[in-house]
Amino acid sequence: MSTAAARVAxxxxxxxxxxxxxxxxxxxxxxxxxxxxxxxxxRALEAAHPELVSADSPTQRxxxxxxxxxxxxxxxxxxxxLDNAFxxxxxxxxxxxxxxxxxxxxxxxxCAEPKLDGLAISxxxxxGEFVSTATRGDGTTGEDVSANARTIRSIxxxxxxxxxxxxxxxxxxxxPFAGFRRLNAEAAAAGEKLFVNPRNAxxxxxxxxxxxxxxxxxxxxxxxxxxxxxxxTEPDTQRRLLEQFNAWGLRTNPETRLVMxxxxxxxxxxxxxxxxxxxxxxxxxVVYKVNRRADQDALGQVSRAPRWAVAHKFPADEALxxxxxxxxxxxxxxxxxxxxxxxxxxxxxxxxxxATLHNMDEIERKDxxxxxxxxxxxxxxxxxxxxxxxxxxRPRGAKRIVLPATCPVCGSAVARxxxxxxxxxxxxxxxxxxxxxxxxxxxxxxxxxxxxMGEKLIDQLVDRGMLATPADLFELKPEALAALERMGEKSxxxxxxxxxxxxxxxxxxxxxxxxxxxxGEATAASLAAHFGTLGALRxxxxxxxxxxxxxxxxxxxxxxxxxxxPANREVIERLQRSGVHWNEGPPVARAVGPLDGLTVVLTxxxxxxxxxxxxxxxxxxxxxxxxxxxxxxxxxxAGSDAGxxxxxxxxxxxxxxxxxxxxxxLRGERP
DNA sequence: GATCCTCGAGTTCT
DNA sequence: CTCGAGGATC
Numbered sequence: 001m002s003t004a005a006a007r008v009a010x011x012x013x014x015x016x017x018x019x020x021x022x023x024x025x026x027x028x029x030x031x032x033x034x035x036x037x038x039x040x041x042x043r044a045l046e047a048a049h050p051e052l053v054s055a056d057s058p059t060q061r062x063x064x065x066x067x068x069x070x071x072x073x074x075x076x077x078x079x080x081x082l083d084n085a086f087x088x089x090x091x092x093x094x095x096x097x098x099x100x101x102x103x104x105x106x107x108x109x110x111c112a113e114p115k116l117d118g119l120a121i122s123x124x125x126x127x128g129e130f131v132s133t134a135t136r137g138d139g140t141t142g143e144d145v146s147a148n149a150r151t152i153r154s155i156x157x158x159x160x161x162x163x164x165x166x167x168x169x170x171x172x173x174x175x176p177f178a179g180f181r182r183l184n185a186e187a188a189a190a191g192e193k194l195f196v197n198p199r200n201a202x203x204x205x206x207x208x209x210x211x212x213x214x215x216x217x218x219x220x221x222x223x224x225x226x227x228x229x230x231x232x233t234e235p236d237t238q239r240r241l242l243e244q245f246n247a248w249g250l251r252t253n254p255e256t257r258l259v260m261x262x263x264x265x266x267x268x269x270x271x272x273x274x275x276x277x278x279x280x281x282x283x284x285x286v287v288y289k290v291n292r293r294a295d296q297d298a299l300g301q302v303s304r305a306p307r308w309a310v311a312h313k314f315p316a317d318e319a320l321x322x323x324x325x326x327x328x329x330x331x332x333x334x335x336x337x338x339x340x341x342x343x344x345x346x347x348x349x350x351x352x353x354x355a356t357l358h359n360m361d362e363i364e365r366k367d368x369x370x371x372x373x374x375x376x377x378x379x380x381x382x383x384x385x386x387x388x389x390x391x392x393x394r395p396r397g398a399k400r401i402v403l404p405a406t407c408p409v410c411g412s413a414v415a416r417x418x419x420x421x422x423x424x425x426x427x428x429x430x431x432x433x434x435x436x437x438x439x440x441x442x443x444x445x446x447x448x449x450x451x452x453m454g455e456k457l458i459d460q461l462v463d464r465g466m467l468a469t470p471a472d473l474f475e476l477k478p479e480a481l482a483a484l485e486r487m488g489e490k491s492x493x494x495x496x497x498x499x500x501x502x503x504x505x506x507x508x509x510x511x512x513x514x515x516x517x518x519x520g521e522a523t524a525a526s527l528a529a530h531f532g533t534l535g536a537l538r539x540x541x542x543x544x545x546x547x548x549x550x551x552x553x554x555x556x557x558x559x560x561x562x563x564x565x566p567a568n569r570e571v572i573e574r575l576q577r578s579g580v581h582w583n584e585g586p587p588v589a590r591a592v593g594p595l596d597g598l599t600v601v602l603t604x605x606x607x608x609x610x611x612x613x614x615x616x617x618x619x620x621x622x623x624x625x626x627x628x629x630x631x632x633x634x635x636x637x638a639g640s641d642a643g644x645x646x647x648x649x650x651x652x653x654x655x656x657x658x659x660x661x662x663x664x665x666l667r668g669e670r671p
Numbered sequence: 672g673a674t675c676c677t678c679g680a681g682t683t684c685t
Numbered sequence: 686c687t688c689g690a691g692g693a694t695c
Contacts, residue, residue, distance in 0.1 A: 630677090
């Protein structure tokens with residue numbers, strides 16, 4: 001057997017197994033991207049070696065065989081599958097083929113829709129009444145899931161207005177993210193197994209033997225095509241078909257647009273890809289359909305896929321790799337965070353080698369062990385996330401991950417409070433990791449903002465015993481700095497100058513820089529506003545600190561305890577002697593501005609200024625800045641590339657402002 | 672006592 | 686961005 005033939009056979013075997021897991025068990029072993037990659041390789045091989053193509057190849061049929069629990073139903077008209085496009089060039093080719101076949105020189109009008117990651121179904125109506133619903137199955141025959149489908153609210157039991165004698169409506173059953181999260185939260189509370197993704201949850205729900213269970217699952221449907229159609233007139237474009245659906249009371253996707261030619265398709269694709277994370281449901285690409293029905297008929301179909309439509313998939317945002325090790329990092333508060341060390345892998349355009357595992361509970365939940373094959377995703381296309389492990393691929397000798405009994409940095413005991421997710425190093429100031437992280441926090445941009453005082457420099461200074469507390473920073477000698485690695489005289493001078501500049505700061509920044517547990521920027525600002533001076537805060541009792549808004553007993557105790565400790569008092573006094581200062585005044589009633597009482601949330605990229613500048617300006621006028629959108633938000637200011645916050649604002653009906661709206665706010669008007 | 676809203680803390684890569 | 690936990694609210 002040639003090497004190509006052997007590879008083809010191996011690919012078919014793998015694809016058949018994945019098909020079984022995906023279609024029959026509803027429990028895929030690998031991400032869709034991996035499946036798509038295998039299929040792509042097989043297609044390429046078969047294209048290069050046509051003699052290897054056989055009727056049983058997964059490229060030659062729509063895969064999946066019906067299960068046994070439900071009756072079989074034959075579709076009046078087969079449910080088609082779609083050819084996939086992965087790159088822009090594939091779409092260009094598709095459009096060229098369409099125009100060649102239509103002998104069209106003009107641009108073709110396409111109907112573009114999101115491609116939902118759910119389950120295709122066909123709902124049959126006779127004289128407007130719901131008769132049955134079938135899954136897609138192998139395209140010709142599916143399973144009768146009528147009893148379950150009847151429980152889905154977005155499938156009407158009767159069509160509005162005049163309906164044809166018989167019509168099959170095709171759509172996608174899916175579970176919105178919100179419902180999925182709720183379902184998993186309930187499952188977690190009940191100690192049940194969690195669903196891996198919304199698609200699996202929807203599949204599981206639809207294939208329940210007890211419709212009462214399905215009824216409790218948050219399923220929804222968008223309709224997008226017609227199958228068998230007897231009586232009446234079929235609309236002459238895809239767009240009008242969807243309008244007819246709406247008239248009958250059937251949901252169609254509101255993101256659907258008519259676009260012209262390849263340029264229009266690709267623009268739609270990019271626009272939707274950018275907003276993908278903010279949609280309420282999971283999509284894995286977009287679909288372009290030739291809009292005119294006459295053109296669709298002229299184009300016809302090849303095997304089971306129409307020539308007049310294509311699915312343009314989003315690039316793989318998940319990848320498989322191996323978990324090499326798990327290390328525990330120590331943060332400034334002593335929290336031990338397990339970090340996954342991975343075999344480097346490309347995900348979403350970047351090589352990922354590390355991913356946080358958050359805490360031990362998370363490791364338990366995901367059942368991760370060292371040596372496992374794991375699925376990596378870039379959450380929000382930025383932060384790498386270990387999605388899950390594949391226990392079925394676990395090698396013998398895969399090691400369990402154990403919380404170390406002692407701190408990996410200083411050797412002090414590790415303690416985990418009852419009911420707390422985090423484990424902490426008890427070494428405190430003894431632990432060099434905690435010292436280094438505290439110093440980094442102190443010097444960070446939002447604290448004292450000491451330019452050039454980065455991780456490497458702090459590491460060296462601490463390791464050489466030149467630096468232990470923030471107070472030491474301002475007593476560093478330029479000659480000593482210049483003697484360090486990668487530090488010339490010039491760099492040393494720059495650091496000294498940066499230290500000098502940072503001495504002039506503000507009380508909120510200073511309080512934040514101290515790193516008191518649970519005191520972040522917002523709480524530091526509240527404390528500063530309430531007490532006005534550091535002296536007043538230092539002298540305050542727990543009861544007095546409790547009067548600060550948003551401060552409860554726990555934070556009050558932390559604050560009081562911090563200032564009671566002699567070591568901390570000494571550091572503060574030394575800092576002040578070194579010249580660290582700020583303008584102090586008596587506590588001021590919060591500045592009354594024209595925007596008093598408003599809570600504004602900023603999102604996206606603004607053209608005229610940074611978000612920070614806009615935020616400062618709004619606060620200066622008395623507005624409160626919100627970090628997330630809630631029903632108490634007055635306005636959301638959305639720049640370009642706004643994401644989930646914009647979406648949430650729309651859901652909650654919060655007024656959304658553009659930059660001109662922001663300008664109005666800054667003039668003191670309320671749009 | 673439950674639920675919602677915020678905030679804090681830790682993290683990745685270019 | 687995500688998770689966890691503190692605080693406020695009903």
